[in-house]
Each structure stands twice: as C-alpha cells, then as structure tokens.
Amino acid sequence: MRILFMGTPDFAASVLDRISEYPDDTIVGVLTQPDKPRGRGYELAQSAVKKLALEKNIPVYQPETLRDNAFLPELNALDPELIIVAAYGKILPLYVLDYPKYGCINVHGSLLPKYRGAAPIQRSIIDGETVTGITIMKMAKGLDTGDMMLKRTVEITENDNFETLHDKMALCARDAVSEAIKLIREGKDVYEAQDDSLATYAEKITKDDCFIDFDTDAKSVHNRIRGLSPIPLAYSYLDSKMIKFTSSVIVSTDGENAPESIGKITAAVGDLITVACRKGSIGITGVLPEGKKRMSAADFIRGQQDLAGKKLTAK
C-alpha cells in the first residue's frame, strides 16, 4: 500500500519508525511541520519525524499551509492509498481527507471520545487517570471526532510521568497502527461512531498549566508535577526565582494546612524538600532552578541555606 505519513513529534516518529519497516507498504512521503527557529539563539529546529524520515530516505514535505489546494499537486504526484496522521499539528482540508482510497487514519493518544485534542497524555496524568490508551480512527472534519476503528488501553501507574507514559503509549501506538493497516488491507476495518456527549478536551499545555498552586491537595500537585515531567515541567517561585520540579512523592494526603502555611517548605532534609499543600504535603525529589541544571533535591539542599521555612510563591 502506498502510504503518506503526517506527524511531527516523537510520538509520531515512533509510529513512522514501525510502519516504514513493513515490506508490503511504501511510505511515499512524510509531511511534518516546517523547521522553525527555536531555542536559544533561534536556531532552526527539525521535527523528530523529519529527522527520522531523512535517515530513512523518505521524501519530506513541510508545507506552511494545506489550505486552498496548496498541497494538491504533490498529493496527486504521491498518489497515496492511505494517509496516516499522528500528531501532525495542522488541520487537514477536505481535499486531503478525501483523496486516499482507504481514507485518512489518525492515531490519537487517548481513549476517545475522552481527551480529544493536543495534549491527551499530559492531561490524563494531571487529572489523575489510571487508564488511558490509543485510539485509531478515521479522520473527519471535526477535531478528533472521527469514527473509531480500534482502541488499546494503557495503564497509568502512580509513578508514571509524562515521559514513561509517553513511551508506553508510543509502543502501543505502533502496534495499533500496524494492526489497523492489516485490517484495512484485509478489508476487515469496521468503525464505530463516537458518543459526542461523553467528549472531553485535552487542550494544549500552556504556561499557566505548569504553575503549581499548592492550594489544593497533595495528590493533585503530584499529578501535575509528573504529568509535566520531564518537559515542560511544573514550576513555582522561590526567592523571586523560578524553580521547576522534576519529580515528587506524596508525603501525606491528610491534614488541612492553614492558608498562611500553604506553599511553605516545612522540611529540607536528605533528598526530600517537603512542601505544605492545602491538604497534605508533597515531597519534592528533583528540581531545576532557574539558570541551573536539573539536580536532585539533595544536591539543591546542599547548596542552599535555610531552605526550610521559606515559601514557594507566585512570582
């Protein structure tokens, strides 16, 4: 089958890595987001998918826009029979969706119709979910609203963070996609409509999402920290400097704390910085201070004086 792949981040690259190995299929091309000046010094950065595609000598296309038939000439030339989309980051116009004989298949990182949108993996951890999964669906006009073809569940353990869950999801996604391709090839693909009334949305993670409000229970704080680790990382401010948290443990879930002590560092001993939440307290085990490198709580404590008693604040 002639397959056109569309995707951008790591998650998508993992899927591409798998399907590009199948002898029965040919990846005729890859669409990914254009290189953009990113990072310190505004250096041009290539997407994970682009890097992989270049390694595998797959033609890469990086159109700024697909609208107004902008990609139609290339589409005609590539003539894909199936389009597979995984976190591409652009809306596909109808002329693209309708082109391939077998349609456009999307790999999404949640059990739809829950967590439609850009950041399902992070959001599911932040919300404290214990199960999530991969859904393969036929793409429709709306955002992640298409009819579903197959689902695979993935367990979220208490110690999963964005990275570990992401990796599990990526592995699962590769399997799901290859199975989907097989079903399509055999004509055994069947679809089920989503129940829109159960839909929830996992919006893109913003800076506001990363700020930790300790005025909540310890578990929520922990979920936020792990859901955003190792990137972009949850943060707060200590002595007017930003400090991010790379990992944490729940110290206690009980005990209401007085409003004035919320966010206060109650202890900084060994490898644990204990912070009071509204309910219970959280133990920070890894930090990234502004201008510094990632380090363990123990290292941070060593270099600080009188950590205990200080307060984590909003700016």
Place this chain on the structure above:
RNA sequence: CGCGGAGUGGAGCAGUCUGGUUAGCUCGUCGGGCUCAUAACCCGGAGGUCAGGAGGUUCAAAUCCCCUCUCCGCAC
C-alpha cells in the same frame, strides 16, 4: 546578532559589587575512634594552576577590564 544566569577540589554552593593573611560551607571520599551496630556521632587526611587566554590594569586578581570556549533558564 531576542533577554538573562552560570563555569571555584568528586557533587551542590559561598566568596566577586567594596582587589590583599593558610580560597570557605554542606556533602562525598580515605584513614582512625566510639558502638552490639549504623546511612548516627567524634578525630584526622587527601583532593582546587578559582573554564581557557605565558591577555590588560595593579605592588597584589577567583575578585576590575578585554577576548574565546562550554553549560543552563526565559522567550519564540
């Protein structure tokens, strides 16, 4: 040339603004002691050309000036 922080014994930091005795702290490490025992405690030791430049200023530079390299945070 987007903004900013930082390079000091193995680790994390202080000292730099207001140059000047043996470069300090919390750990780690090595040796010894105490102890039924210990990651605890006590004593002692090793380990640094203060990122680099046979640069500049000075009687004197980790500290002030210049150049290079590297790392990092923000923003995008």
